[in-house]
Amino acid sequence: MIRKWRRLDEAGLEVFQIAPDAEGFRATSTIVHAGAEAFGMSYIWLLDQGWRTRQLDLRLSSPTLREMRIQRAPDGWLVDGRKEPDLVDCEEVDLSATPFCNSLAIRLLKGPGALTALYVDLPSLQLLPSRQRYEVLGDKRWRYVDLGVAEGFEANLTVDQDDLVIDYEGLFKAVE
Template identity: 55%
Template sequence: MRSSRIFRKWRRLDEPGLELMTLSTTAFGLTVRSTLVHAGAEGFGLRYRWDLDTSWRTRTLHVERTDAVETSLTIERTGDTSWRVDGEPRSDLAGCHEVDVSATPFCNSLAIRRLGAAGGDLLALFVDAPALSCQPSRQRYEPLGPRAWLYVDKGVSEGFTARLDLDEDGLVATYEHLFEAL
């Protein structure tokens, strides 16, 4: 990472939408704050704060809807692959390596960092936005080049694939058919 603060803007490609994100280094790792608006057929707004350790692994994630629904969700890592959601242990999420929030391309960078250059499969704690529901979902990341990956969903959206291109900071710059950095 080049600096202690990174700003990103992503726009949706499939429907109207925009995300504004700030990633900051802290004494304990990184903090990511973001606001996004999905103005498509099922419109919603989200705000999240994602606290990561120095290895870019989720420690906590707080997501809140900012539209008329006004609901929130807090996810906490309680072990290497164990989780608590809204203060309650979730044994059904045991084995999940990292969090994937459907409304943002930021989370794909976490999976890629966890897997490393060889890529592979991982079990993600998938957060469906706008519902803010959680479930495990298997994913595969195949390296295509130094900063290019093929994402293959083997779980919730089985069969979905997309090319991901990363920028110099290791963040998603383009997510085929869904997002691009501005």
């Protein structure tokens, strides 16, 4: 499945593809963000059968090339092979430049609830635990409430039959 999202707040586009692999799913993407802090990025996001992150490989150009690997470990997360004790309570990854991560949270929660996300800020690549809440508004409609890094931020989300975002209020919109 291929999905394209355009940014609504600044110039930008993401071309995303997800397909089954031997251990679950493999999502690949290229993002061009032409906003105030312009950057290009690609990622390979490996998921298990339940759409939980196994590994996320990031390749960021802003203006120099930087790479990062985030891996789920039995007792937390590894970043470039190092244990990150500050991230041990994080349940899933939230990559700031894509609405795909909202699909992971929605699938994890399976209804209204809250989780602590491993928030990856772009283009800084700063990693922070961040509390988030999801509220059900109706069929395939959700309300995202940030209780952490961007406390006070809220947005309505509409997802498709696969729980992929098609409309993220004020930030992203799926395009043909």
